[in-house]
Amino acid sequence: MRMALDLAQAAANAGEVPVGAVVVDEATGQVVGTGANAPVSSQDPTAHAEVVAMRAAAAATGNYRLTGLTLYVTLEPCAMCAGAMSHARIGRVVWAADDPKGGAVVHGPRLFDQPTLHWRPLSERGPLADESALALRTFFRARRGTPV
Secondary structure, eight states, rough: OOHHHHHHHHHHTTTSSSEEEEEETTTEEEEEEEEOOOOHHHTTOOOHHHHHHHHHHHHHOOOSSEEEEEEEEEEEOOHHHHHHHHHHHHTTEEEEEEEEEEEESSSSGGGGGGGOSSSOEEEOOOOOOHHHHHHHHOOOOOHTOOOO
16 A cells, blocks of 8 residues: 555646555565556546556456456545446455545445446455545645645
């Protein structure tokens, strides 16, 4: 998760919402994909950190199915990212900060609980939630011009 937070900081430094993601093969401990939010710079609304990391992992493994891999992300995934995780057959997703407005795992549509979903990754809140939430608050307060 520390690596994901470093990627989130890089995203913030680039003017993107500070979210970072890392895909890990837990069997080997190898990082197979990383991503930082990049929808603004890439002019791609799907360039969320999770999607970027899964694209990198698929390229590295030579397979669009990411079964058995764990995705660590600094913010609870949105519906788009949770849906992509299901399609990729991610084995487990671990997030730091909850997202009561845009999250789709324990908030909002609770996508992984839907009976029609083809694949349900294991999901859990992970470490560094306070640090991730602080990075997000700091970013948005700076954009709005309000004190941190």
